[in-house]
Amino acid sequence: MTKSSIVLAVASVTAAGLLGYAIYFDYKRRNDVEFRKKLRKDKKRAEKSAAESRESLAASVSSNELSPEQLREALELVKNEPPPPGAAEKENYFMSQVAMGEQLATRGPEFHLPAALAFYRALRVYPSPLELIAIYDKTVPPPIFKIVMELTNLDVRHPLRPLHKNGIRSQILAPRRLARFECEHARAICSHLYPQRTFIYSRFVLPRSYTLPWFLIHHCMSPLYGVIECLSYAEDLILAYxxxxxxxxxxxxxxxxxxxxxxxxxxxxxxxxxxxxxxxxxxxxxxxxxxxxxxxxxxxxxxxxxxxxxxxxxxxxxxxxxxxxxxxxxxxxxxxxxxxxxxxxxxxxxxxxxxxxxxxxxxxxxxxxxxxxxxxxxxxxxxxxxxxxxxxxxxxxxxxxxxxxxxxxxxxxxxxxxxxxxxxxxxxxxxxxxxxxxxxxxxxxxxxxxxxxxxxxxxxxxxxxxxxxxxxxxxxxxxxxxxxxxxxxxxxxxxxxxxxxxxxxxxxxxxxxxxxxxxxxxxxxxxxxxxxxxxxxxxxxxxxxxxxxxxxxxxxxxxxxxxxxxxxxxxxxxxxxxxxxxxxxxxxxxxxxxxxxxxxxxxxxxxxxxxxxxxxxxxxxxxxxxxxxxxxxxx
Structure with a gap:
């Protein structure tokens, strides 16, 4: 087996394991009585947190009318919340936030922001953000998913021109072949952050070969901010030509x-x-x-x-x-x-x-x-x-x-x-x-x-x-x-x-x-x-x-x-x-x-x-x- 085949196999197995991890949570939620009781308690706690967010951000405004200032304020509230301390707490927190997001999503446009915040909280603790984004893309209502991606972008976007000036690009440009699922995860990000990022995706993805520079998506388990920063970095390179x-x-x-x-x-x-x-x-x-x-x-x-x-x-x-x-x-x-x-x-x-x-x-x-x-x-x-x-x-x-x-x-x-x-x-x-x-x-x-x-x-x-x-x-x-x-x-x-x-x-x-x-x-x-x-x-x-x-x-x-x-x-x-x-x-x-x-x-x-x-x-x-x-x- 060639080195590239080994890399692809490892990446595929890793992704399958992560998907199984999410399926396991879903199975526990649906079949374990004690687990559901615990989730209900966490759910009440999450509802209280969501209510506070709605009051402070005037969540009665529809998603189409959300201003960047409102999104930034919402993001700051989430970032200031203490993270779950351990692995078990993160699991429970993840499931409670997903459940909360699902419920709020059914209540109409005035609950789009609270629902998006719940999904976003879950995203912050999930071990494979790219994979979860791909799942969100297929299951979360589009207006809510759009807010989730906007929050993601606000959370991770940084000015990257200094990195370019310092020659960092040469250190992170090791191309490799990617599995199809990795490219699809990249597509989910690129198509929802900004229209021009679809251009970046299509600019770097080679048809059928699924080859991306390492700097674009370097790992399916990469922290979400790394992927988005690299996309921003690619934008910077285009503009600096x-x-x-x-x-x-x-x-x-x-x-x-x-x-x-x-x-x-x-x-x-x-x-x-x-x-x-x-x-x-x-x-x-x-x-x-x-x-x-x-x-x-x-x-x-x-x-x-x-x-x-x-x-x-x-x-x-x-x-x-x-x-x-x-x-x-x-x-x-x-x-x-x-x-x-x-x-x-x-x-x-x-x-x-x-x-x-x-x-x-x-x-x-x-x-x-x-x-x-x-x-x-x-x-x-x-x-x-x-x-x-x-x-x-x-x-x-x-x-x-x-x-x-x-x-x-x-x-x-x-x-x-x-x-x-x-x-x-x-x-x-x-x-x-x-x-x-x-x-x-x-x-x-x-x-x-x-x-x-x-x-x-x-x-x-x-x-x-x-x-x-x-x-x-x-x-x-x-x-x-x-x-x-x-x-x-x-x-x-x-x-x-x-x-x-x-x-x-x-x-x-x-x-x-x-x-x-x-x-x-x-x-x-x-x-x-x-x-x-x-x-x-x-x-x-x-x-x-x-x-x-x-x-x-x-x-x-x-x-x-x-x-x-x-x-x-x-x-x-x-x-x-x-x-x-x-x-x-x-x-x-x-x-x-x-x-x-x-x-x-x-x-x-x-x-x-x-x-x-x-x-x-x-x-x-x-x-x-x-x-x-x-x-x-x-x-």
């Missing part, structure tokens, strides 16, 4: 810009001054994709997009369904470790020391078939976003498995990370803007087949909604990689202009050799008169952000998403119309930069075919995360 990302060494920061031409949004600002030609920062991509027409030529590295001299390429195995070449052993190793092995080889998707069941030849053949069909689709479709999304998922898997395995070789994180905490790729991704995209059913099916045959259960990550959002984020945030002035040999497409995939590049998507996702540069806003530009001067996909104009500390940094120059033989009016159409088609907003506004005011009449100024920005951000931040006053 932009305090630690991007790294200060990059010389930029991400802030909320309310006066942005496209409305309130997160933008990149300078943390110090820059002069024209200054390097602002360098950034490696999370994932890259070579243009479709270059994939089979063997002239560019599949990983770093470097140009490869003839005869110098390191090719993938002929048996692999997705032909790839690399410029070096280093790029080959990084590519295979980060995504290539999971998506396009039959190599085990997990580190060798992770126990996995043996794979039959038939299962390997099914995996190869799924990969071949996906590779054929990518070649036929021609867009970069599906492959970029698949590589992103693979990198998430690789990062998380390396965290779980202490003996796994350390993997280099080449993209920018937060300076503090334990933020990962998901934290970066969920804050990016996206476009609403409807992926084809075929694409969804092929990708899930690849993931399922590589690691059963992994396909649960790729629901229709998640995949659509992931594709939308790739489409909105990807940067085109161009060397020099870009290339001129990209084949013409027969797609409609509205359907042509676009990436952010001041040379135009037709000039790129590939694209990449950059988690810091994704916050760069567009301007037709930008104060910075992306450069790939070292011949790889590493993005260098160069200042075009003087930039002061606190200034928003912008780049051109499209070619904003006036072409030979093109009038200024036509140039303006062209660039604005490209912006509207690629990113679905009407550009309102200073240059567009000035040209619009100078024009005597509206330009025919121009993008209307009234067009709304159709890009979106995760609504759950936005609502959570708004409630906490962060945006």
């Amino acid at each position: 932009f305090d630690y990302f991007p790294p200060k060494s990059m010389g930029v920061a991400i802030v909320t810009q309310d006066s942005s031409p496209q409305g309130s949004r997160k933008v990149l600002v300078a943390s110090k001054g820059y002069q024209p030609g200054d390097l602002i920062y360098k950034e490696q991509p999370v994932a890259t994709v070579l243009d479709n027409d270059l994939r089979n030529q063997g002239t560019y590295c599949t990983h770093c997009l470097r140009h490869i001299e003839k005869g110098m390429a390191i090719p993938s195995s002929p048996s692999e369904p997705f032909p790839s070449v690399w410029c070096s052993k280093d790029c080959q190793l990084k590519s295979r470790t980060q995504y290539h092995s999971l998506l396009f080889t039959l190599d085990p998707p997990l580190p060798p020391d992770v126990p996995t069941p043996p794979v039959s030849p038939q299962e390997l053949e099914e995996r190869r078939k799924a990969q071949s069909l996906f590779a054929e689709y990518l070649a036929k479709n021609g867009n970069a976003a599906p492959l970029l999304a698949a590589k992103f998922i693979a990198r998430q898997v690789q990062n998380e498995t390396s965290k779980l395995m202490a003996s796994a070789p350390s993997t280099e994180i080449d993209y920018p990370t937060a300076e503090g905490g334990d933020y990962g790729l998901t934290d970066h991704l969920e804050r990016l803007r996206f476009l609403e995209i409807v992926p084809s059913a075929e694409e969804m099916r092929l990708l899930t087949d690849v993931l399922q045959h590589a690691l059963p259960g992994l396909e649960q990550f790729v629901t229709d909604e998640r995949h659509a959002v992931l594709l939308g984020k790739m489409a909105y945030n990807a940067f085109g990689v161009c060397y020099g002035g870009g290339r001129d040999d990209k084949p013409e497409t027969d797609k409609r202009p509205e359907d042509v995939e676009k990436t952010r590049t001041p040379y135009g998507t037709a000039k790129q050799i590939g694209c990449g996702l950059y988690v810091v540069s994704a916050y760069l806003a567009h301007s037709c008169a930008p104060n910075a530009r992306p450069s790939f001067s070292n011949g790889t996909a590493e993005l260098h952000l160069i200042a075009n104009k003087p930039i002061k500390k606190g200034d928003e940094i912008s780049v051109a998403y499209v070619d904003v120059t006036q072409h030979e033989g093109e009038s200024a009016v036509d140039a303006r119309t062209r660039r604005r159409k490209e912006i509207a088609r690629g990113w679905r907003f009407a550009c309102k930069c200073s240059k567009c506004i000035a040209e619009s005011e100078a024009a005597e009449t509206p330009t025919e075919g121009d993008v209307p100024e009234t067009q709304k920005d159709e890009s979106k951000v995760d609504s759950v995360l936005t609502n959570f931040e708004e409630k906490e006053g962060k945006i």
Whole structure:
């Protein structure tokens, strides 16, 4: 039996014992005459205590009208009551309070608070609070249960920012698999404390694998305050994200810009001054994709997009369904470790020391078939976003498995990370803007087949909604990689202009050799008169952000998403119309930069075919995360 199996077995037995403990109390209450007599005495004592509470708190007020002050006052009364001294006294106290709560719950809304106080008193002495909350969730009337959870929250919530500053997070973040009942107990807490805590639960629970960080729920027998404090701690980490990302060494920061031409949004600002030609920062991509027409030529590295001299390429195995070449052993190793092995080889998707069941030849053949069909689709479709999304998922898997395995070789994180905490790729991704995209059913099916045959259960990550959002984020945030002035040999497409995939590049998507996702540069806003530009001067996909104009500390940094120059033989009016159409088609907003506004005011009449100024920005951000931040006053 593996160590994880032993842990799960012990946890299950422990929980079963605790449940039996509660059942034993219930049996005694219903069948032991002397026990019932004693409970009746305790019940009278509890009734007297409840009556005092009702008088002092004006319990005639319905539960819907209870103010935080009333709840705090009620909580203080309970906390000031002397606790039962011994185990036997606690047992009797628990049963009497539960019985009192049951009786008061039947008397109408004016008794909701006294009933909740009785249930809460029982909760305070019960040896497994999480388990009892799960029972309450199913048996206690919802209005009363809501008050119990509000009392719980008031009792245990503390400001946790100092813990974050002191680095406590690293001491309590040992992930482990949890039994299903433990996750259900967590769900009961998260869904009733505050709506945003449901987001925290869903953010950390991995579907079907029931894996939670130790800090979220570290034990079924944990004191209740520990669980709730850790949930509060998770909230704190979510809100503190932009305090630690991007790294200060990059010389930029991400802030909320309310006066942005496209409305309130997160933008990149300078943390110090820059002069024209200054390097602002360098950034490696999370994932890259070579243009479709270059994939089979063997002239560019599949990983770093470097140009490869003839005869110098390191090719993938002929048996692999997705032909790839690399410029070096280093790029080959990084590519295979980060995504290539999971998506396009039959190599085990997990580190060798992770126990996995043996794979039959038939299962390997099914995996190869799924990969071949996906590779054929990518070649036929021609867009970069599906492959970029698949590589992103693979990198998430690789990062998380390396965290779980202490003996796994350390993997280099080449993209920018937060300076503090334990933020990962998901934290970066969920804050990016996206476009609403409807992926084809075929694409969804092929990708899930690849993931399922590589690691059963992994396909649960790729629901229709998640995949659509992931594709939308790739489409909105990807940067085109161009060397020099870009290339001129990209084949013409027969797609409609509205359907042509676009990436952010001041040379135009037709000039790129590939694209990449950059988690810091994704916050760069567009301007037709930008104060910075992306450069790939070292011949790889590493993005260098160069200042075009003087930039002061606190200034928003912008780049051109499209070619904003006036072409030979093109009038200024036509140039303006062209660039604005490209912006509207690629990113679905009407550009309102200073240059567009000035040209619009100078024009005597509206330009025919121009993008209307009234067009709304159709890009979106995760609504759950936005609502959570708004409630906490962060945006």
